[in-house]
Amino acid sequence: MLELKDIRKTFNPGTVNEKVALDGISLHLQPGDFVTVIGSNGAGKSTTLNAIAGVWPIDSGSIVIDGEDVSHLPEYKRAKYLGRVFQDPMTGTAAHMEIQENLALAFRRGKRRGLGSGITKSEREQYYELLKTLGLGLEDRMSAKVGLLSGGQRQALTLLMATLQQPKLLLLDEHTAALDPKTAEKVLATTDRIIREQNLTAFMVTHNMNDAIAHGNRLIMMNAGKIILDISGEEKLKLTKEDLLQKFAEISGGSLASDRVLLAH
């Protein structure tokens, strides 16, 4: 479903701030793969995700989604294949627009936007039913501005928007990092449910090692712009936090114990 071939990206090349962010990333995801991505700050997790989404052009390599080479497509054209949820709850939704208007925008992802109605009556009914599944009571506030919602509600709504048109690939960029633990757990449960129901291929960046172990069928660890660990299947099921810490120490040659970010929770 996703094929990354030797992706490289250097920010601010030729300056003192030069940083090799992606140092030859190759990755193949099967349809239905739900991969969790961990690594310390600056390892290249979110950068990989942004490279796939097309936030900026990559220096070299290729990105193929479901057989289609999207390496040179602008961000808005790649959106046809991708559902995205961001770390900041403010990023994924338009605060000054209504809940139903936000959904209507997402409903038209990958379609031509012409002079047809921006939101139809039958859509509204569909959104009502969908919002109900979140169990947050949003179905009764459909014409409320999204800016009135809490961070958790906004992330749940963004999740719904990202999957309203079934994406070839769902990109989750630490989408629970800005939420309190209880809300984060709820949003993760919703994430799991939607991925399972729609049998989605998903790529979830997280700071939380427990979440990375508990969710998905595959786990990737990144360090210094490279994938240093790729575990799936049986091995992933049996994986513990201690295993991960030890593996990281072996591969990177450094001590993970000092890396508080990766150890969070």
Place this chain on the structure above:
Amino acid sequence: MSITSLLNALPGACAQGIIWGIMAIGVFLTYKVLDMADLTVDGTMATGGAVCVIMMTNGYSVWVALSCAVLAGMLAGFITGVFHTFMGIPVILAGILTQLGLYSINLRILGIGSSAGTASNLTISVDRYNLLLSLRHVRDLALNNPILVALLFLIVLIAVLYWFFGTELGCGIRATGANENMSRAQGINTNFNKVLGLMISNGIVALSSALYSQYQGFADVNMGRGAIVIGLAAVIIGDVIFSKLFKNFALKLLAVAIGAIIYYLVIQVVLWLGLSSSDLKLLSAIIVAIFLATPYWKNKIAAVRKGAKRHA
């Protein structure tokens, strides 16, 4: 000065307010909907009138002239849009560049057919041409009263915009202004929408300009100077007074137009009180500064009060 002279001036102020209200709606679309400060309008507010007057004096009908004025305005918006999106120039600077360039172009347009090739103004008499509206009839109780004509344009414009911003394309433009990252993630071509928004906005400004040149009986290369400030004043006055009352998009547009009318009525009163018309630009700047500061200070005061309550 007598109160009669003030009352006599009010219908004119009203007509002016409505025509500039149309302009202010153009400013509203860029400033509020797209969240961009577009300074092209200072130029477009002269271009529309120049195109309209030159075409009418060359024998074209008022409707053809009006349509061409709108197209000219849209072209100006397109150029600012290309400067901004394709060439990466910050939108304020892009607008200033187009506006500056338009000054020369406006002189050329007004000078078409003249021996010098440029002119700074051009008159069009209501006696010789079939104008849609003229300040001569501003106190007539007739169908050709400019207040009525301008009001008709305003209502049709608001209706069309209300429809358009409810379409898929219009919603895309609103989303672009509301959250660009989210828009791109939802497959919206934000650059295209910005250019389109700038074109629509400047087309509306040019329409207002064309109407205004007919109303005053001439087009002048300087008639757009400070237009952005007047437009912002109208947007902000409308917002401050009606934001609690008007939630619907059409009503918000109406609030902008009412804001422009209030602005011109206030100006009329100030003139009546003895201020020189040459001081008006300073006054406009001060009014806009005060209204722009209002929401900021409101928040500050609210924050202080909240803090005080917590400590109580």
